[in-house]
Amino acid sequence: MARKALVIGNNDYTNIKQLKNPINDARTISRILNLKGFDVTLLENLKLEAFLRKLNEFGESVQESEELVLFYYAGHSVQLMDSNYLLPVDIMKDLAIHENIESGSVYLGDVTNALNKSNGEKIVILDACRSHDFTQEIIATNDIFNKGLCEIESSHGMAVIYSTQPGNTASDGTKGSNNGCFTEELSKNISQYGLTFSEVVVKTREAVLAKTNYKQIPWSSNSISRDFYLDNIVFPGDLIAEIELPSNGIDTISSSYSNVFISTQKRQLFIFYFVSNITSIEDGRGNVIRYRGGCPHMLEPRLGNEDYINEALFLNDDFMLGVSEKGYVYLYDIQGMLTEDCYIDSSGIPRIDYTPQILFDDQAGESLFCISSVENHVFVSGSSGALYKLEVSDVNGKIKVNSFDSIVVSKNHITSIACNELSGAICVSDEHYIYFIDNNFSIINEIFVRTSNILHSDSLGFVVASNDYNICFFDDVGQKIKNKVSLELKQHPLRDVCISDLYVTSLDIVDERYLVLGTNKPSILMYDTSLNSIVNEKFLDIHMTSPFYSSVYDLCSYQEEYLFSRSKLNHFGIWRLDKI
Structure with a gap:
């Protein structure tokens, strides 16, 4: 979707009163x-020539x-003779001469004309009716001037949003605020997800009314025939x-760029190739009978001693490691598995x-x-609270362990591990504490947190x-908390009985931004960690066989375009992440 914006703020007026917050x-x-996915041009303190030139360039860049x-x-x-003008920072001081306004400022009609080349929706937002002494003097001596701005008739497909009602002025911000009253509330609402543009306007108006005790009433002129969202990502998508x-x-799901690995309770392992090629085949009545492309291959693991994989990790597209219930780290040669003979079992799945x-x-x-x-x-954890560090190498396509070290981190078993590639720091957690370990394999910090999952992101640091x-x-070294977010607790809408102990069971990241x-x-x-806002919450099937299985214990993002999760007891869902 093509979305474009021109954003202008003028503070430093040379001949009239300067403003604080624009x-x-x-x-x-x-x-x-x-x-939110807009192609934004931001301009500040524009003089008249630059204002007109940049507006013209923007209008020329707008496509149908x-x-x-x-x-x-x-x-x-x-406002001059029922027309609105935006003032550049070099506007002449004597505004009582209306020719100075007409020749020295930007006519709002030129702005709307610049946007009209688009066949899509057009939005004009004006936080421009700021309180200023010079207009009071002009209004008192000239009946061709009016206070504030006047409402204009918006063309088809356009909405014009004013920070206050026609004929009134707007607050440039309260003491201690870095924004004007209107923009402060507008920014909060456009940061949220799941709000239509109409809802953004209404919520902003209500907030400004409450903050100013009805002295400032945001206004709008709307000729858009349909409602729409400003959101840049649809979650969970199709x-x-x-x-x-x-x-x-x-039990576990993990992925590389090309493969997805699933381990099950029956000691079965599944590998999916080319996930993006999966398409459904229906029986003519709308029921999916099987899927074509990206078909899973079932592996008979031959692990012995009734062993099974607790968690897996792709080193790359060629090799995968799995840690097991019996204390082994298994190496899977993905390309080697592809050369094995396979047969189709009774469920229609190729078996290797x-x-x-x-x-x-x-x-x-x-x-x-x-x-x-x-x-x-490679770091692996044991049920006794031990953490093992394995130094591995790839020699001619063969993975081997050169050396290993271990440290006892906790008296309880470790539930999660995250590593910082730049600093070498490691964060591990048990049920009650998180531990930070430096690149010398020594514990440097210990914090009480009822932790469920941790990860490391280059942009966010350690996320707990x-x-x-x-x-x-x-x-990045676990010495201080940079930020803390409390998520809203919502019960499942289909549950008759509320769960008293709600908690996070799995954690992943997309685009170094979306948790x-x-x-x-x-x-x-x-x-969305950038906008500090929940994008959406997808509630899954509650008809599980036990409380344990009514949790989403495994998530993974695949090529940052697809999301995998257990969606039912023995089902897993594949969602497309639709991003702008």
């Missing part, structure tokens, strides 16, 4: 629109195919497939017999639960999702 307002709106074009202006403006596996339940290589044996026989990696080191529905953002959380409601929630 540039802050323009920067605030510009940042949000950028994050643009689905949404937006103009935002914050600064001085005047459900591409919901595939049933012949199993009692799914395969024996993975044992890469590491902890010699203690304790269960290994978690695995993570950074550069040439706690069992009280809080998300904590730590710096994707699985919960025990069960649901999948996406949170």
Whole structure:
């Protein structure tokens, strides 16, 4: 979708009273629109020549195919003979001479004309009726001037939003505020997801009315025939497939760029190739009977001793590691598996017999639960609270362990591991604490948090999702909390009985920005860390066989275009992530 915006803020007037917040307002709106997928041009303190030139350039750049074009202006403006003018910073001082206004400012009609080339929706937002002494003097001595701006008739497909009602002036912001009253409330609402543009306008109006005690009433003239959203991502998007596996339940899901790996309760392993090619085949009555493309291959793992995989990690598209209940780290050669003969079983799934290589044996026989990696080191955790560091190398396509080290981190088993590739720092968690470990494999910090999951992001640092529905953002070495977010607790709409202990069961990240959380409601929630806003929460099927399985314990994003999650007891869903 093509979306374009021109955002202008004028503060530093040379001949009339300067303003405090328009540039802050323009920067605030510009940042949000950028994050919402707009191609934004931000301009500040424009003189007349530059104002007219940039407006003309923007108008020339607008295409008929643009689905949404937006103009935002914050600064001085005047109304002259029922016409509105936006004032450049070099406007002449003697505004009582109306020729100075007509020749020295920007006619609002030129702005609307610049947008009209688009066949899509057009939005003009004016936080421009700022209080100023010079207009009072002009109005008192000239009946051709009026206070504030006048309402103009918007052309078809256009909405004009004013910071206050016709004939009134707007607040440039309260003491201690970096934004004007209108833009401060507008920015809060356009940052939210799931609001139509009409809802954004209404909510902004209500907030400004409450804040100013009805002294400032945002106004609008709207000729848009349909409602629309400013959102840049649709979550969870289209459900591409919901595939049933012949199993009692799914233990873990992990992915590389080309493959998705699933481990089940029956010691079955599934590998999916070319997920983006999956299409459904229906029986003529709308019922999906099977899927074509991206077909799963079932692996007979031959692990022995009734062993099974607790968690898996792709080193790359060629090799995958799995930590097991019996204390082994197994190595899977993906390309090697593809050369094995396969046959079609009774469920229609290609079956491959395969024996993975044992890469590491902890010699203690304790269960290994978690695995993570950074550069040439792989970290795995045991049920006793031990953390193992394996130095691995790839020699002529063969993965081997060169050395290993271990440290006892906790008295309880470790539930999650995250690594920082740049600093070498590691964060691990048990049920009650998170521990930060430096690149010398020594514990440097320990914090009490009822942790459920952790991850590391280059842009966000260490991200910790706690069992009280809080998300904590730590710096890259785990020494301080940068930010803390409390998510809204919502019960599943189809549950008759409320769950008293809601918590996060899984955590992933998309585009270094969107956190994707699985919960025990069960649901999948996406949170935009840039806009500090929940994108959406998708509630899943509650008809599970036990409370344990009514949680989303596994999530993974595939090529940052698809999301995988267990959607039912033995089903997993594939959702497309639709982004602008």
